[in-house]
Amino acid sequence: MNTSDSPARVLIVGAGHAGTDTAVALxxxxxxxxITLVGGEQEVPYHRPPVSKAYLHEHDQPEVLKAPGWYEHHDVDLRLGDCVVEIDHSVRAARLEDGTTLGYDVLVLATGARARTLPHRLPATGCWTLRTYREAIAFRDVLRAGARMVVVGGGFIGLEVAAAARDYGCAVTVVEREARLLPRVASPVLSEAVTDYHRRAGVEILLGASVAEIVESADGSVRAVRLGDGTELACEAVVVGVGAEPRDELAQAIGAHCESGVVVDDAARTSVTGVYAVGDVTRRQVAGYNGRFRLESIANASEQARHAAAAIAAAHPPRPEVPWFWSDQSKLKIKIAGLVTGSTRLVVRGDPRSERFAVYHLDDQNRLVAVEAVNSAGDFMAGKKWLGARATPTLDRLSDTTVPLRELVPA
Known part of the structure; x- marks a missing residue:
C-alpha cells in the first residue's frame, strides 16, 4: 500500500455514511x-439503518447525518442526484453522469454495496430490496393488516422487515435456503432464539427451502412465490434479502486490487497511489482475526472514514476499534461485538428462551473473539470493552447471571 499525500483536492464518490464521515473527518x-462529495440520491446524506427499521414505521423525512447548511459552512461541495461513471486516474479526473468532469488529487471510493437479486425473472411490481429511504417510504403502502408477504432470505435485513410487517398485521413467510436463520453471521444459539421469537410472533419460517420462481399476475405484479418442491406461497409482495455485493466496478476499472470488494490497508489505502476506499465496498484485515473481511456496518464505515481522513490530512491515526453490529427486530435488540470467525467454544449467559441473554465466543486458546447480546446492553458493552483490551473474562463464572459483570473483569 502507499504513503499519504498532501492533496489540494479530495473527491469522495458516494454520499452514504462512509463518504460523508470522510468529509466530516477531513x-x-x-x-x-x-472537498467534493458526490451522491446518487437526491436526499441530503442520511442515516441508512432505519431503512429496514424505523423508516418503515414513521419519519416523514430521513434523519440527516449533517444539517444541509453544514456542507456550505465547511466548504464541502455536495453534489446530489448524480453519479461518477468513469475515472481517468492517469490525469486524476472523474466524469459524472451529466457529463461534468471533476478533477482531484486524492480519490476516496465510498460506493457501498448493492442488494443481490434472485436468478429469476422478477415481476414489474411487488418485488422489493429496501436499500434507500425512498424505497422504505414506498414500501409502507404494502404494510397493511392482512397483506401477504414473502421474505426471501433469513438474514438481518429480511428479519427486520418481517418483524415490522408483523407489527402491521401482515401475513409473513420467511424462506431461507440454509438449515437455520442467520447462518453466516450468528451462532446456532442466537439463530434458534431468533427463530423461536419470530415464530411466536406469527411469522412462518421455512428452512432448507429454495425459490424456483416468482409467479407473475396478468397485470405484471407479484402473485406468488413458487418453491423448489412445487409449493406456491400466494402473496402481494416479495422482499429480497439475500445479501449485498460491493460496488467495486470503478475500483476495478482503475486497476485497484479487488477480492469481492476493494482491498485496503489499515489507513483505507488501495493498491493504487492516491486512491482510498471506505465502507461496505472494502475488504480489509481486522486486528486479532485471520483473513480479510468485508464488514457491512456503520461502525466500520465511520472507522475507515476517520482512518482515511487522517492519512490524507497527515494527522495522527485513530485507534482501531472493535467491529460491532446491531439489528432491531421488534422487541429483539441484537448487538454483536467482534467477529464469530474462529469461534470454537461458546459460553451462554442467561436463558435464550427469556429473550435476554448473551453468547460469548472463544477460540481454541480460550481467548474471547466475539459476544452476541440480545436485549442485554451490559453484556454487549462489557464484551466490547474486553475485546478492545484483548482480555477474556473469568470463564468459570461467566455463565452465572448472579455474578455481576464487573466481577468478571480479567486479572
Whole structure:
C-alpha cells in the first residue's frame, strides 16, 4: 500500500455514511483543501439503518447525518442526484453522469454495496430490496393488516422487515435456503432464539427451502412465490434479502486490487497511489482475526472514514476499534461485538428462551473473539470493552447471571 499525500483536492464518490464521515473527518483533522462529495440520491446524506427499521414505521423525512447548511459552512461541495461513471486516474479526473468532469488529487471510493437479486425473472411490481429511504417510504403502502408477504432470505435485513410487517398485521413467510436463520453471521444459539421469537410472533419460517420462481399476475405484479418442491406461497409482495455485493466496478476499472470488494490497508489505502476506499465496498484485515473481511456496518464505515481522513490530512491515526453490529427486530435488540470467525467454544449467559441473554465466543486458546447480546446492553458493552483490551473474562463464572459483570473483569 502507499504513503499519504498532501492533496489540494479530495473527491469522495458516494454520499452514504462512509463518504460523508470522510468529509466530516477531513475537516475535523484540519484539512483545508477542496472537498467534493458526490451522491446518487437526491436526499441530503442520511442515516441508512432505519431503512429496514424505523423508516418503515414513521419519519416523514430521513434523519440527516449533517444539517444541509453544514456542507456550505465547511466548504464541502455536495453534489446530489448524480453519479461518477468513469475515472481517468492517469490525469486524476472523474466524469459524472451529466457529463461534468471533476478533477482531484486524492480519490476516496465510498460506493457501498448493492442488494443481490434472485436468478429469476422478477415481476414489474411487488418485488422489493429496501436499500434507500425512498424505497422504505414506498414500501409502507404494502404494510397493511392482512397483506401477504414473502421474505426471501433469513438474514438481518429480511428479519427486520418481517418483524415490522408483523407489527402491521401482515401475513409473513420467511424462506431461507440454509438449515437455520442467520447462518453466516450468528451462532446456532442466537439463530434458534431468533427463530423461536419470530415464530411466536406469527411469522412462518421455512428452512432448507429454495425459490424456483416468482409467479407473475396478468397485470405484471407479484402473485406468488413458487418453491423448489412445487409449493406456491400466494402473496402481494416479495422482499429480497439475500445479501449485498460491493460496488467495486470503478475500483476495478482503475486497476485497484479487488477480492469481492476493494482491498485496503489499515489507513483505507488501495493498491493504487492516491486512491482510498471506505465502507461496505472494502475488504480489509481486522486486528486479532485471520483473513480479510468485508464488514457491512456503520461502525466500520465511520472507522475507515476517520482512518482515511487522517492519512490524507497527515494527522495522527485513530485507534482501531472493535467491529460491532446491531439489528432491531421488534422487541429483539441484537448487538454483536467482534467477529464469530474462529469461534470454537461458546459460553451462554442467561436463558435464550427469556429473550435476554448473551453468547460469548472463544477460540481454541480460550481467548474471547466475539459476544452476541440480545436485549442485554451490559453484556454487549462489557464484551466490547474486553475485546478492545484483548482480555477474556473469568470463564468459570461467566455463565452465572448472579455474578455481576464487573466481577468478571480479567486479572
Amino acid at each position: 475537516r475535523e483533522f484540519g484539512f483545508t483543501g477542496g
